[in-house]
Amino acid sequence: xxxxxxxxxxxxxxxxxxxxxEEVSIVNTHGSQVVDTWALAAEDPSEHSAMxxxxxxxxxxxxDEGLAVMSSKRRPMLTLVADTTPGRHDTLLCPCSAEIYAxxxxxxxxxxxxxxxxEAIGALGLSLGFTPASLNLFMQVPLESDGRVRREPPASRxxxxxxxxxxxxxxxxxxxxxxxxxxxxxxxCRPRDVELLFHGVPA
Amino acid sequence: xxxxxxxxxxxxxxxxxxxxxEEVSIVNTHGSQVVDTWALAAEDPSEHSAMxxxxxxxxxxxxDEGLAVMSSKRRPMLTLVADTTPGRHDTLLCPCSAEIYAxxxxxxxxxxxxxxxxEAIGALGLSLGFTPASLNLFMQVPLESDGRVRREPPASRxxxxxxxxxxxxxxxxxxxxxxxxxxxxxxxCRPRDVELLFHGVPA
Numbered sequence: 431x432x433x434x435x436x437x438x439x440x441x442x443x444x445x446x447x448x449x450x451x452e453e454v455s456i457v458n459t460h461g462s463q464v465v466d467t468w469a470l471a472a473e474d475p476s477e478h479s480a481m482x483x484x485x486x487x488x489x490x491x492x493x494d495e496g497l498a499v500m501s502s503k504r505r506p507m508l509t510l511v512a513d514t515t516p517g518r519h520d521t522l523l524c525p526c527s528a529e530i531y532a533x534x535x536x537x538x539x540x541x542x543x544x545x546x547x548x549e550a551i552g553a554l555g556l557s558l559g560f561t562p563a564s565l566n567l568f569m570q571v572p573l574e575s576d577g578r579v580r581r582e583p584p585a586s587r588x589x590x591x592x593x594x595x596x597x598x599x600x601x602x603x604x605x606x607x608x609x610x611x612x613x614x615x616x617x618x619c620r621p622r623d624v625e626l627l628f629h630g631v632p633a
Numbered sequence: 634x635x636x637x638x639x640x641x642x643x644x645x646x647x648x649x650x651x652x653x654x655e656e657v658s659i660v661n662t663h664g665s666q667v668v669d670t671w672a673l674a675a676e677d678p679s680e681h682s683a684m685x686x687x688x689x690x691x692x693x694x695x696x697d698e699g700l701a702v703m704s705s706k707r708r709p710m711l712t713l714v715a716d717t718t719p720g721r722h723d724t725l726l727c728p729c730s731a732e733i734y735a736x737x738x739x740x741x742x743x744x745x746x747x748x749x750x751x752e753a754i755g756a757l758g759l760s761l762g763f764t765p766a767s768l769n770l771f772m773q774v775p776l777e778s779d780g781r782v783r784r785e786p787p788a789s790r791x792x793x794x795x796x797x798x799x800x801x802x803x804x805x806x807x808x809x810x811x812x813x814x815x816x817x818x819x820x821x822c823r824p825r826d827v828e829l830l831f832h833g834v835p836a
Contacts, residue, residue: 450741523689530689560679560705576693
């Protein structure tokens with residue numbers, strides 16, 4: 431396999447076209463960075479990664495090693511083929527958005543994962559009139575037995591990584607979460623870069 | 634308040650325009666019927682009920698009495714103002730769809746909550762290019778401590794009801810779930826009618 435490396439800068443988003451079989455490793459360089467993740471089918475970008483179908487198909491609320499993110503048409507999109515973190519990536523909570531930063535008392539213009547999603551697909555000439563729920567890699571949202579959710583800093587360590595395999599030709603969208611008000615990206619509330627390693631399929 | 638009653642037939646969906654302050658009671662006549670529920674903002678139907686924002690705002694995975702369904706723009710849409718059931722309405726799992734019935738070995742054409750959603754808003758002259766995740770009233774999806782979900786028949790009894798208040802002018806979409814292969818609508822796997830009571834605001 432060919433391999434290329436790139437940096438996804440703190441608080442930024444980006445999108446890439448992946449062919450079926452290609453893999454990407456997301457390296458949590460600093461250990462504490464949540465990465466909001468989506469996929470859109472290349473042949474029809476309205477077919478999107480759907481957390482409600484992912485939970486239904488896998489019969490669990492977490493995305494753990496060996497499980498696949500399912501599309502809105504119930505097709506596997508991304509398989510978590512390797513994971514050096516403690517796992518339990520979140521599928522429950524929304525990507526952060528302009529409205530959430532307003533709730534948190536932040537001035538208009540704060541970057542958000544929702545904004546990053548639309549900006550990133552726009553750079554590929556695409557647009558969607560809605561925001562799919564995100565897979566929140568590295569994000570720790572443990573549950574109480576009564577159904578209440580807690581929000582904790584990532585349990586990953588610097589250099590931990592996850593590796594995703596594209597199960598169809600797709601557009602991968604990632605956002606290095608800009609959340610700097612709550613400690614979801616670590617107790618320092620400081621968004622960080624992550625490193626991406628693309629493992630291409632042989633030509 | 635004025636009050637009108639209607640029947641939502643087994644396996645069917647329908648949509649209604651509600652004004653802010655209007656309420657609807659959904660009576661589980663036979664006790665075992667799941668009702669998939671959505672709301673769209675009247676002023677912009679692309680603003681939709683969003684389970685990922687609902688869980689985030691309420692910090693729980695269940696919709697229980699007193700909690701509101703939030704929109705994709707983080708605005709309250711529907712509050713569960715009264716509930717005679719044991720509660721814990723599901724927010725986790727997808728509405729059933731043509732693809733799910735194919736997985737279950739059913740012939741094409743089986744009714745589904747996803748199909749009902751699009752048919753119902755179409756009858757109001759609306760269309761959406763995606764299917765929002767549904768609030769699954771009466772549906773019981775308890776969680777194990779490791780994150781696995783179970784699927785159980787409704788815990789409600791015949792005549793139990795929930796009452797929802799519209800927090801904005803909106804389109805309410807309901808589907809009496811057509812699932813007749815698994816026991817999510819009760820051990821008999823028999824979809825049933827539910828009764829709706831609309832409580833209008835005084836003119």
